[in-house]
Amino acid sequence: MNIASSAQQICFVILGSVVILGALGVVLLNNIVYSAFLLGGVFMGVAGLYLLLNASFVAAAQILVYVGAVNVLILFAIMLVNKKEKLKEIQGLKVRKFLSGLVCTGLLLLLLRVDFTTQWISPGPEAIGEMATERIGEHLFTDYLLPFEVASVLLLMAMIGAIVLARRDVLTSDVGTGDSVDQNLIEKSNEPILLDQSTK
């Protein structure tokens, strides 16, 4: 065993434990902010695993999308609404915890069984390294064009949905009778953005 491969193995052990322990921390920690930061660590660990597999483009994309966008948005949302409040007691919490633990253990056992029964080809196909960027581009614009476009439509729908939710126009008066009404929404706009402009 030469230096390069032993260094690779040490890196793999470290990254693997970071990912597993971090993921456990995300689920089990009580402080939601810690969970969110640990999630970023897990994403970084996965990017490191991609780097070990000689897939540098995928690793960089993983960091850019998951750490730079997804995790930052999660943190953003948590910090904007980080109110310390007593949650209501949930009925039968112990039974629920037991049941979800059971499901998770079952899933783990199933995956372990898959892991041990499959004949893994070793070593796998050779990594194409620096060529990967071009190859991914080719695939995205030829045989994976439809999934690529469908995914972009999905993102567009999510974006429109977010805009609709964020710009909820509140009616301060009943449209039929003209009486003022309270819709019991949590947030109340001081000035209805679109609806009341015609009456002015």
Next chain:
Amino acid sequence: MLTNLKEVIFFTVNTGLDLESSFNNLLQGLGLSSEVSHILWLPLPMLLVLTSALIGVLVTVWLERKISAAAQQRIGPEYAGSLGILQPIADGLKLLVKEDVIPTKADSLLFSLGPVLVLIPVILSWLIVPFGQNLIISNVGIGIFLWIALSSIQPIGLLMSGYASNNKYSLLGGLRAAAQSISYEIPLALSVLAIVMMSNSLSTVDIVNQQNGVGFLSWNIWRQPVGFLIFWICALAECERLPFDLPEAEEELVAGYQTEYAGMKFALFYLGSYINLVLSALLVSILYLGGWGFPIPVEWIAQFLGQNIDAPLVQVFTASIGIAMTILKTYLLVFLAILLRWTTPRVRIDQLLDLGWKFLLPISLVNLLFTAALKLAFPLAFGG
């Protein structure tokens, strides 16, 4: 031994100044195995990056103090060294020996981790900065994409320190920093994409090589004037320099996410922001101003003077010209950034986000579209 060294030097300059292989050859000439010499080589680029980044920061801090003084009709630092040139070192030493305070109610773990997370990605990004054909730490294929990915880690560090300080100004500063860097990263990446489309490569070395066909006339700034402006504005916003320094706006937020920091942890933020400024200027010069290229190609000059471009001495000479040109262009841009900082007022947060999302993003999309069209229409001028 001496002949061996001569051979090594000859070999070095003959292959276009490839320092790594010549270093390995030297050590192997001394009777070490290739693996040992590789391990001995590994820390050298890291040290080189750290020292060059630090020296860059020291120079920039001195420039900032002197130029701001000139802009405000003061003298600025003058007692530490001649013209106050040692002032940044004095500042750094002061920060080193200051007491490191962690507020009682702060989250000490996240509080210490935040500045580190801000600094490390910035230093790592120096890997992809080329000073010559082979004078680059690592010519990774994903080059400029690595920088974009790494710079997206920074907001997490800012959010972390803002949250951990347990201070409303810090939290607001951290949130603003994250919002700002998310919104300006998109036009930034789109303008880089236009460049990448023209040079058919993400690698910084290829991007510079593609610009140096006919000297300064072939620099990307002529082909991508709009992209250059977008990139420069976004780079300033990512560095949180005035007019975009909202995360640490003194009059509104004390010092933003840095409010509770002192001593070395504050120094990490300070270093991070200045290294980021120098790095952004370097990247602008690489992407738009021809990197290490001399305004008139050195090959032409060598031909005019009747010199062989591959001769060892000429190689050393051209390499030094390359380094000097990169640094010159970079510091011209740093000078511009400093002038902007001391002469422009700060924008409001809503103006900042409006500029990012409603102006720069559409413009950079149109710029990308135009570049694609021009590339198809004039493949000779726009990299077919």
